[in-house]
Amino acid sequence: MYPAPFEYYAPNTIAEALSLLSQHGADAKVIAGSQSLVPLMKFRLATPAHVIDLRKVPNLTGIREEGGALVIGALTTHRTIERSETLRKKLPILPEAASAIGDPQVRNQGTIGGSLAHADPSADWPAVTTALDATVNAIKASLKKGDIVTLVGFGSFYVAKRNPRAGRNPRTNEPIKIKGAKVPKFRPGKALKDALN
Ligand SMILES: Cc1cc2nc3c(=O)[nH]c(=O)nc-3n(C[C@H](O)[C@H](O)[C@H](O)COP(=O)(O)OP(=O)(O)OC[C@H]3O[C@@H](n4cnc5c(N)ncnc54)[C@H](O)[C@@H]3O)c2cc1C
Helix, strand or coil, X not given: CCCCCCEEEXXXXXXXXXXXXXXXXXXXXEECCCCCHHHHHHCCCCCCCEEXXXXXXXXXXXXXXXXXXXXXXXXXXXXXXXXCHHHHHHCCHHHHHXXXXXXXXXXXXXXXXXXXXXXXXXXXXXXXXXXXXXXXXXXXXXXXXXXXXXXXXXXXXXXXXXXXXXXXXXXXXXXXXXXXXXXXEEECHHHHHHHHC
């Protein structure tokens, strides 16, 4: 099936994309990897009159460390995340999750920002980013119509020491001793918030 006719735009800056969005309002949709929006358009479940492609907008892709935080551009593909050496070392759950998404074609085109904006409850990134307490710029609480996801940021993990302590078995209420251990801890960190502001 073919989508309904639409006007296609490829802005070169975020400002241009936002101006197109405000010009065309509810008749417009941004597009990133096209892996969710185009199937919806082909089934005519989405019929935007104006489609604004974000792929030429600079600085929306890539994975970088900023002040101890990991920041991932919204247009970074699943494949780039899957292959990132930085993420393999620092936060391997991300490449692992990316490798389970769809097939190579979907992973080469689909983006983390598109997946979060699409917000399919069965998708991988919404679950992973929720579990990691990720900060998502522009959709901290909810994504309003016309908002653009520009950055997906993560805090850092570090190994902390848990001291031995006395406790109680929650089922039997008997006193127990809890051994000291090394445990992973997550630190969202001021640096991450600063990086996103
Ligand atoms: C065959 C197939 C198998 C798949 N399997 C899986 C799977 O196993 N697990 C999984 O999680 N997903 C799966 N997907 C979905 C895939 O991950 C998509 O890539 C993802 O859901 C959408 O990303 P996209 O970049 O393609 O977004 P698009 O399709 O371009 O856009 C999707 C929606 O997000 C909006 N949007 C896109 N980018 C932005 C942005 N930066 N800011 C604001 N709004 C934006 C668009 O307007 C649109 O409403 C599959 C898809 C297909 C076709």
